[in-house]
Amino acid sequence: MSDAVEWSIHCCTVLAALPEDQALPAARLAEFHDVPPAYLAKALQALATAEIVESRPGPHCGYRLARPPADISVLDIVLAVDGDGTAFRCSEIRQRGPAASPGSSAYRRPCGIARVMWRAEDAWRAELSAVTVGDIVTELFATVPPEQLVRGAEWIQQVDVRRRSRT
Amino acid sequence: MSDAVEWSIHCCTVLAALPEDQALPAARLAEFHDVPPAYLAKALQALATAEIVESRPGPHCGYRLARPPADISVLDIVLAVDGDGTAFRCSEIRQRGPAASPGSSAYRRPCGIARVMWRAEDAWRAELSAVTVGDIVTELFATVPPEQLVRGAEWIQQVDVRRRSRT
Numbered sequence: 210m211s212d213a214v215e216w217s218i219h220c221c222t223v224l225a226a227l228p229e230d231q232a233l234p235a236a237r238l239a240e241f242h243d244v245p246p247a248y249l250a251k252a253l254q255a256l257a258t259a260e261i262v263e264s265r266p267g268p269h270c271g272y273r274l275a276r277p278p279a280d281i282s283v284l285d286i287v288l289a290v291d292g293d294g295t296a297f298r299c300s301e302i303r304q305r306g307p308a309a310s311p312g313s314s315a316y317r318r319p320c321g322i323a324r325v326m327w328r329a330e331d332a333w334r335a336e337l338s339a340v341t342v343g344d345i346v347t348e349l350f351a352t353v354p355p356e357q358l359v360r361g362a363e364w365i366q367q368v369d370v371r372r373r374s375r376t
Numbered sequence: 377m378s379d380a381v382e383w384s385i386h387c388c389t390v391l392a393a394l395p396e397d398q399a400l401p402a403a404r405l406a407e408f409h410d411v412p413p414a415y416l417a418k419a420l421q422a423l424a425t426a427e428i429v430e431s432r433p434g435p436h437c438g439y440r441l442a443r444p445p446a447d448i449s450v451l452d453i454v455l456a457v458d459g460d461g462t463a464f465r466c467s468e469i470r471q472r473g474p475a476a477s478p479g480s481s482a483y484r485r486p487c488g489i490a491r492v493m494w495r496a497e498d499a500w501r502a503e504l505s506a507v508t509v510g511d512i513v514t515e516l517f518a519t520v521p522p523e524q525l526v527r528g529a530e531w532i533q534q535v536d537v538r539r540r541s542r543t
Binding site (some may be wrong): 210212214215216218221222229240241242243244275283289296298299300303304305307308309310313315318321322323325326328329330332333334335336337340343348349352353354356357358360364 | 377378380381385386389407408409410411422451463464465467469470472473474475476477480482485488489490492493495496497499500501502505507512514515516519520521523524525527528531533
């Protein structure tokens with residue numbers, strides 16, 4: 210799993226807590242999380258393609274969530290960033306080698322080994338689809354020290370103050 | 377996930393079905409599955425380190441299962457070949473950036489995002505630990521066309537015949 214999955218989930222929780230009128234540019238999200246801006250920008254573009262975030266133009270430009278936090282599952286983010294392929298790839302080796310039966314109708318059904326592996330991935334997906342960005346934000350607000358929440362909120366407010374001071 | 381996971385599970389099912397007195401060298405297992413011998417040899421060494429297979433010396437040298445098939449879970453094989461680390465790596469980005477609270481006792485508990493991701497991996501592991509090589513062999517015997525099983529068994533018998541003809 211790429212590091213960008215971790216960054217992207219953190220970014221979505223920050224975007225979920227943004228004031229109504231604010232958006233955060235990719236560079237500020239990278240700064241807030243102290244992660245490489247170029248890689249994070251790529252992940253944010255993937256989130257935008259999946260309609261999880263949207264990019265707002267204009268003087269308050271930047272990213273916002275494209276949907277309510279309760280409508281974005283952790284699985285949505287993982288699949289948007291890392292792709293929706295399975296981790297286990299069946300290369301049909303049962304159809305190779307000296308014991309294979311080329312053309313056999315038995316090969317129409319997926320290989321028993323692949324089915325076991327994919328069933329486990331289904332269980333993983335089910336867990337991640339049951340948790341939303343809204344759930345994570347609720348849990349973070351209950352466990353992160355208040356002074357850290359205040360410091361984060363102040364830093365985010367300053368983004369627009371700094372923008373105005375540059376214009 | 378590496379391709380060697382797929383190969384290794386297939387190899388273990390073949391080894392589970394070997395006659396009592398037989399073992400299969402890595403090169404023959406690679407030939408049987410039509411996979412790259414050098415990569416498969418590395419995977420088999422990892423399986424031996426994890427005491428899933430054992431290497432038998434002598435004129436009938438080769439690999440056998442080190443434990444009964446019912447005592448080897450698919451998870452055992454996956455972790456032996458691909459390592460037992462988690463797919464999601466938490467780099468503690470909550471402790472970085474302008475909102476972080478260095479030294480806060482709140483960081484002693486794993487990050488809420490990591491806990492969600494690891495809970496999903498636990499579900500994945502639980503599925504894979506519930507299925508054994510014995511289960512897979514049973515399922516394969518019930519679904520693989522009989523002629524393919526016969527062809528496989530004959531090819532495996534011929535391994536020792538070919539060995540004897542060379543000595």
